[in-house]
Amino acid sequence: MIARRNSHHWLPFTQMQQFDPTHTFVRGVGNDLYDAQGRRLFDAVSSIWTTVHGHGHPRIVAAIARQAALLDHATALGATNPVAEALAERLCALLGMEAALFAGDGASAIEAALKIALQFWQNVGQPQRRRFVHLDGSYHGDTVGAMSVSDIARFKARFAAITFEARSYDDPAAFADDVAAVVVEPRVQAAAGMRLIPERCYAALRGIAPLIVVDEIATGFGRTGTMFAHAGLDLQPDIVAVGKGLTGGALALSATVVTARVYHAFLGADDSLRHLFHGHSYAGNPIACAAALASLDAFEEEATLDRVAGIARRAEARIGELRVHPAIAAVRAAGTMIGIELEPAYFEGGAAVTPGWQVARGLYARGHFTRPIGNVVQLVPPLASRDEEIDAFFDALLAELER
Numbered sequence: 559m560i561a562r563r564n565s566h567h568w569l570p571f572t573q574m575q576q577f578d579p580t581h582t583f584v585r586g587v588g589n590d591l592y593d594a595q596g597r598r599l600f601d602a603v604s605s606i607w608t609t610v611h612g613h614g615h616p617r618i619v620a621a622i623a624r625q626a627a628l629l630d631h632a633t634a635l636g637a638t639n640p641v642a643e644a645l646a647e648r649l650c651a652l653l654g655m656e657a658a659l660f661a662g663d664g665a666s667a668i669e670a671a672l673k674i675a676l677q678f679w680q681n682v683g684q685p686q687r688r689r690f691v692h693l694d695g696s697y698h699g700d701t702v703g704a705m706s707v708s709d710i711a712r713f714k715a716r717f718a719a720i721t722f723e724a725r726s727y728d729d730p731a732a733f734a735d736d737v738a739a740v741v742v743e744p745r746v747q748a749a750a751g752m753r754l755i756p757e758r759c760y761a762a763l764r765g766i767a768p769l770i771v772v773d774e775i776a777t778g779f780g781r782t783g784t785m786f787a788h789a790g791l792d793l794q795p796d797i798v799a800v801g802k803g804l805t806g807g808a809l810a811l812s813a814t815v816v817t818a819r820v821y822h823a824f825l826g827a828d829d830s831l832r833h834l835f836h837g838h839s840y841a842g843n844p845i846a847c848a849a850a851l852a853s854l855d856a857f858e859e860e861a862t863l864d865r866v867a868g869i870a871r872r873a874e875a876r877i878g879e880l881r882v883h884p885a886i887a888a889v890r891a892a893g894t895m896i897g898i899e900l901e902p903a904y905f906e907g908g909a910a911v912t913p914g915w916q917v918a919r920g921l922y923a924r925g926h927f928t929r930p931i932g933n934v935v936q937l938v939p940p941l942a943s944r945d946e947e948i949d950a951f952f953d954a955l956l957a958e959l960e961r
């Protein structure tokens with residue numbers, strides 16, 4: 559299908575010549591999206607791991623409206639606002655950390671984490687520490703620094719001219735004394751097709767990683783069953799990046815949260831030039847921060863994390879059916895982050911689209927919106943999903959595989 563000539567919206571990671579313009583979302587209610595044709599679709603991918611309590615959660619909508627009328631925006635360069643203050647305090651309390659720097663997208667939080675690590679080592683007199691180590695299969699976003707510590711060749715190979723060299727965790731020479739930080743996703747690498755990382759990988763970092771950056775952008779805010787996925791891992795982060803679900807999925811907001819050790823290295827007299835040389839125009843935007851506070855309130859008042867356990871149990875019961883299906887090569891799950899890997903041999907060769915897209919398009923027609931990662935079909939439902947919705951997704955997937 560050829561995109562409408564009158565569409566001027568260039569979609570990320572989308573071949574516009576093949577784009578189906580009927581995929582136009584006009585409304586979101588609870589766990590569903592509505593397209594321009596009036597079709598109702600279960601948001602089975604939480605709009606790429608952002609939506610937490612469902613779309614248009616009344617508490618979040620009201621907080622946004624209230625804050626927009628009071629103070630829409632004021633710069634965080636040399637000034638603060640009460641909502642950003644409250645959110646920073648709340649995030650630090652949740653993470654056991656000292657200070658939060660705000661940005662918009664997840665990749666921006668990672669860029670800040672890398673620059674904080676570099677400047678930290680300069681401020682403490684070890685400027686030679688300027689290399690980064692990442693896990694195999696990592697993905698931390700699409701800006702230059704985030705891409706550099708990512709390991710998915712398909713996304714970054716064509717931009718080699720502007721990325722810097724980073725080292726794989728599996729390289730025995732990785733942890734030389736020029737390392738600034740190791741950057742890890744906790745438990746699950748979502749963009750690698752819900753790849754699960756064994757716990758021993760994290761324990762092995764103890765004592766050898768000069769600073770540990772934990773990327774909770776995809777996994778944070780309940781997705782794997784705990785508020786943050788690194789809880790319970792033998793891992794003491796120095797810097798944590800959060801984004802996506804921070805506002806419950808309503809607005810772009812991310813944060814780079816650091817320990818007292820890191821933060822204190824940036825303090826000094828004005829002319830010491832120790833302060834952080836990094837920031838964005840919309841850092842600490844009050845409307846986004848108000849949405850985030852409302853989302854955190856919803857976690858407490860609606861016992862959202864208990865719901866995650868229920869979804870995971872329901873999904874696990876159905877995953878058994880998939881594991882024995884000839885069209886399925888593997889199923890990986892961490893809480894509500896579920897990757898269903900298709901067996902390509904089961905699908906007709908020569909089709910115009912990959913098995914992943916064949917199944918995703920079939921699911922769309924059956925009222926379920928997801929996006930494949932290669933041949934991995936994702937189910938990452940909003941944390942407010944009900945058992946019936948999870949069952950309906952598996953029913954639709956099994957019906958589609960029979961087709």
Ligand SMILES: Cc1ncc(COP(=O)(O)O)c(C=O)c1O
Nearest residue numbers: 663664665697698699773775776
């Ligand atoms: C683990 C991880 N880190 C960082 C990012 C980048 O976040 P954003 O797309 O908001 O820039 C993503 C996005 O999917 C992610 O999964």
